[in-house]
Amino acid sequence: MSNALGRFAPIQRLLHWLMAACIIAMLFIGVGMVSTVAPKYLPLILIHKTLGVTLLVLVVIRLALRLHYGAPPLPADLLPAIKLGARLSHLLLYASMIVMPLLGLGMLWAAAYPVVLYGGIQIPALLPQSDHVHTLLWNAHAFLGFAFFALVLLHLAAALFHALIRHDGVFATITPLPRRTDEARRMSPRSTPGRRAIRE
Incomplete structure (x- = not known):
């Protein structure tokens, strides 16, 4: 299914920003968890x-x-290396968002x-208790957390590059705000032929 106006579907944009807020909260909470032994540790975890x-x-x-709606194409004049980097970084972001929670769950199960x-919902353990496995998963979870943080910063830098330097419309494909089309701009009162004739 094609994307109207060359943008991600509204539900895709909503999920993007909702997940962005959750990820930022997760990163800060993760830092707080490893840096405190105060009573607030349990609510944080x-x-x-x-x-x-x-x-x-x-x-x-x-x-x-994403499989159903697809994604708007990148600008044709974008360098092939940048296009490849964008695709790889998105794949790594998706992979990290899947692997990170699974590592966290496995780490807790192994311990x-x-x-x-919240709400008392309990997820049953799918791994047996093992100190060795817990240590491996804990280290992997911590390492991937730093790598994921670097990916998020790279993603943010790329968004700012498109929005503030290139002005190529890439950022507008995911922004939650409505975007005026070229047709709408052409039909606006300030750009109608009659109005231009009056000014002339």
């Missing part, structure tokens, strides 16, 4: 787990929507730690 599972569900939905979310 509860929020972290709930957001992690929520993001896992949302990214699966988002991938399904025999109950995965209880």
Whole structure:
């Protein structure tokens, strides 16, 4: 299905910004978790787990929507290397958003730690208790967290590059705000032939 006006579908744009807010919260909460032993640690880990599972569900939905709606094409004059980098970075972002929560869940299961979310929802363990596996998954989760943070910064830099330097409309394809089409601009009162004739 094609994208109207060369933009992502409204539901895709909504999910993008909702997930962006969740990811930023997750990153800050993750930093707070590893830097405190105060009583607020337990509420932080509860929020972290709930957001992690929520993001896992949302990214699966988002991938399904991407397959259904597709994505607007990148500008034709964009360098091939930049196009390749954009595709690879998006693939890595999607992969990270899937692997990160799975590593977190596996880490908790391997530590025999109950995965209880907000509302008392409990996810049953799918891995046996193992200190060795827990250590491996913890290290992988921590390492991927730093790599994911770097990917998010790269994604943000690319968005600013398109929005503030190239002005090529790429950022407008995902912005939640409505975008006026060229036809609408041509039909606006300020650009009608009659108005131009009067001014002349």
